[in-house]
Each structure stands twice: as structure tokens, then as C-alpha cells.
Amino acid sequence: MGPLQKYRDLVAAGSIAHDPAQVHVVEKLQALSERLQTPGHGMAKRVARALLRPERGRVGAETRMQGIYLYGAAGRGKSMLMDLFFDTAPVTAKRRVHFHAFMQEIHSGISSQREQGATDPVRHVADAVADTASLLCFDEMQITDITDGMLVGQLLKRLFERGVVVVATSNRHPDELYDGGWNRQAFLPFIEVIKSHMQMLELRHPVDYRRVLAQAEHAYHVPANNKASAAMDALWLRLLDGEPETALTISAHGRSLSLSRSAGRMLRADFKELCVQALGSAEYLALAKALDFLILENVPVLSPARYNEASRFITLIDALYEARVKLIMTADAEPDALYVEGEGSFEFGRTASRLEEMRSTGWWQSS
Incomplete structure (x- = not known):
């Protein structure tokens, strides 16, 4: 059962109300779920090959994307839709985590790597994450300081290189992350990393x-x-x-x-x-x-x-x-x-x- 069928079942049971904006998003999540069904998690490998050797074969823009960035105002059901996707994703090595908790874990891992004398602690930590999860789902992604911003950018860049598929929810479009923050220009290249590897989906749900x-x-x-x-x-x-x-x-x-x-x-x-x-x-x-x-x-x-x-x-x-x-x-x-x-x-x-x-x-x- 994919996320679309599960969503329809919830609507039929009266657990949630049918929402055209949510249906549009869950259909995109369904498409991603189906691509993940390729034997051996081939979607991540195929995308990684296409990114590394674009001259060998052409893939559509949506297929090249290694995940989905779902944004919109609070109260629209972003977390619920991501959970439907995660629960039904045909991937064994997957992880769903609140972004704040994940960043605390990453900071701890980097500190440990530095104590061990690692020359590139971020790469080591990113590789450790990629070794255990080919699908990562982040809830409530946000950037509150430039240190986290730079770290997230480096981390995601390496995860994408490793072929990890990322699905994230946020209240803000990537262009608005850390908006107005100190030294934000240093974070801008990593915003482009997010936008070039993840399909942007806005969950629009105007209040009636x-x-x-x-x-x-x-x-x-x-x-x-x-x-x-x-x-x-x-x-x-x-x-x-x-x-x-x-x-x-x-x-x-x-x-x-x-x-x-x-x-x-x-x-x-x-x-x-x-x-x-x-x-x-x-x-x-x-x-x-x-x-x-x-x-x-x-x-x-x-x-x-x-x-x-x-x-x-x-x-x-x-x-x-x-x-x-x-x-x-x-x-x-x-x-x-x-x-x-x-x-x-x-x-x-x-x-x-x-x-x-x-x-x-x-x-x-x-x-």
C-alpha cells in the first residue's frame, strides 16, 4: 500500500477530510514511492549515476530529484502526509526524525570525530548516516544560525552524493531559510544544493x-x-x-x-x-x-x-x-x-x- 491509497482509506473512514491540495502532494509522494520500488533501491543509484555522469542517458527533471521539500504554513497537514509516505515507503533502511533532534545528533557526532582527530568530521558523520539509511525524512526543517546553516549544507551535499533520498517538511521555502540572518550569504550556495536535489512542493490550503x-x-x-x-x-x-x-x-x-x-x-x-x-x-x-x-x-x-x-x-x-x-x-x-x-x-x-x-x-x- 502506497501513501495515496492510505490517504484515500483515511478519507473513506472519515478520519480526515478530502483536500485537493493534500491530494496533489500525496500524488507526488506516491510517484517517489514507486520509484523507490526499483530493485536494489535502484532509484537512488540511478539518480546518483545521472548526477555524476550526465552525458550517459537523460532523465527527467523530477526523476533527477533525490527527494521532496514540502513547505507551507502550519496546520496544513505536512507532517501527516510525510508520515503516510514514510510508513509505506518500500525501503528497509529508512529513518524519520524531527530536524532539531537530528541536528543535535549530528553536532554530537562531529564533536566525537574531532576528538578522534578526523580531518573531515562532517563527511565522516554524513557517511555514517548514509550507511544506515537510504531514505531520510526530516520534520520541521529550519535554520536558526549560520553554524547550523553551513553544517546542513555540507551534510546534505554529501548525503546526495551518496544517493540518499531526502524528504523534508518546513514552514518556509528554501529561499526563506535563515532569512535576514547574520552572514546569510555564506549559506546561499547550500540553498541551491537543496533546490537542485529536491522537488519543491508547496502545500497550499486556503482556509475556508x-x-x-x-x-x-x-x-x-x-x-x-x-x-x-x-x-x-x-x-x-x-x-x-x-x-x-x-x-x-x-x-x-x-x-x-x-x-x-x-x-x-x-x-x-x-x-x-x-x-x-x-x-x-x-x-x-x-x-x-x-x-x-x-x-x-x-x-x-x-x-x-x-x-x-x-x-x-x-x-x-x-x-x-x-x-x-x-x-x-x-x-x-x-x-x-x-x-x-x-x-x-x-x-x-x-x-x-x-x-x-x-x-x-x-x-x-x-x-
Whole structure:
């Protein structure tokens, strides 16, 4: 059974929903799986020969690729699809590992080789990996510093030379790996190694916001009690669809805002996180630009003593409104009762009006 049939079985059993974007990816994984069925793992050997002696025979661009690099926003099912491929791959010597854990192992191996006086420790470690696995599946590939970037590049280059087939998932296209990092230009040649040996596949799965609204029952929940919180928990789990939460960092004018409950262009945050700390319009504009969807919880009734929080809330809603972000909110009162007295309460009428529009069906049906 290949990954495509297993995917179809899961859909038929109701375990997952049919998704055209996922089908496109799993079909590519199926094609790779079928090439791996060549006796003696001939696909890796054939590709290696073609790369070393291109004048002997011509192979298609997809066949020359020694693996697949699957990227896209969190919550789209990348890990699930890779697992379907790995579980059904007709290869005995195979390994599936989280990228972070793998890199820790590689660092340890290189340290050991240096202690033994190896002149090329990276090559030794890469060869040791290739000797035990002709198929490697990496989950959540990312580069956080230039040392790892250079090491990954050298490691993959050697693995590809050895004919190892690599399948990796990532939230970022290779061109965006270590984007903005120090001395990134030194990593660029290794990005080309990845792109020249792996087929790039983006898992596109635009969120059906009408469906999200139906699952949430409505976009504005009053009051912000345990029942509302439980409803947001259930909705958030459905949106994550098995993918882990990640941190979202927003930078503006030399300041940064870090939020822990993010997935792709979706965010779940508390009023205290966004409106109690001293943030300005630049941060809110950057946040709105980074999001398609926001769950904002526990918005309180605001008093004159909380003018600064009310002012920030107004600025936040304005930024979300202009960026057409879909907002689901839990609050202690209806929009027109959130801030009824104090400085700026009259101007808050526009914010209340925008909140009413943002909870409407028309807003959720718009792009």
C-alpha cells in the first residue's frame, strides 16, 4: 500500500477530510514511492549515476530529484502526509526524525570525530548516516544560525552524493531559510544544493473562513466565560489539525512582540497580551499584516481608568479592519457597551461599528 491509497482509506473512514491540495502532494509522494520500488533501491543509484555522469542517458527533471521539500504554513497537514509516505515507503533502511533532534545528533557526532582527530568530521558523520539509511525524512526543517546553516549544507551535499533520498517538511521555502540572518550569504550556495536535489512542493490550503465561522457558531461570544473559552479551545484544535503551535514574533521600529500561540497566518491571543502592554500603531500594523485570522479572548468592559488599554484596543481593531483580518472574539459585553464613558468613549463608536461589521456574515464571506 502506497501513501495515496492510505490517504484515500483515511478519507473513506472519515478520519480526515478530502483536500485537493493534500491530494496533489500525496500524488507526488506516491510517484517517489514507486520509484523507490526499483530493485536494489535502484532509484537512488540511478539518480546518483545521472548526477555524476550526465552525458550517459537523460532523465527527467523530477526523476533527477533525490527527494521532496514540502513547505507551507502550519496546520496544513505536512507532517501527516510525510508520515503516510514514510510508513509505506518500500525501503528497509529508512529513518524519520524531527530536524532539531537530528541536528543535535549530528553536532554530537562531529564533536566525537574531532576528538578522534578526523580531518573531515562532517563527511565522516554524513557517511555514517548514509550507511544506515537510504531514505531520510526530516520534520520541521529550519535554520536558526549560520553554524547550523553551513553544517546542513555540507551534510546534505554529501548525503546526495551518496544517493540518499531526502524528504523534508518546513514552514518556509528554501529561499526563506535563515532569512535576514547574520552572514546569510555564506549559506546561499547550500540553498541551491537543496533546490537542485529536491522537488519543491508547496502545500497550499486556503482556509475556508465561512466554514470556520460555522464551526465557531458566531464570531462574537458574550460573555467571555468558561463556556466561551471551551468553544475557542475546540475551534483552535480544529484549525491546528494536528500541527504544533509556533511562536510569532513581530518587529517594528526596533521593538519586537512575541506571541506563543500561532500557526501559519493564524493567531490566538488574550486581550492582556495585545492591549495591556505598551504597544503602538506600528506593532499593530505589522501584526495585522502577518495575519489572516485572529482569536482574541477576554476583552473586558473598559473604564476611564483603563483609557490606555481602550486606546490600544481601538488602534488594534483599526489595523485588523483595514487588513481585512477575520476576527473571532470573546468579550464581557456587546461592542457598543465595551467603553461607554471616559476620554475617547465617543470615538469608540466607530470601533463598535467596525466590530459589528467584522462579526457579520458578509465580512466572513469576503476575501
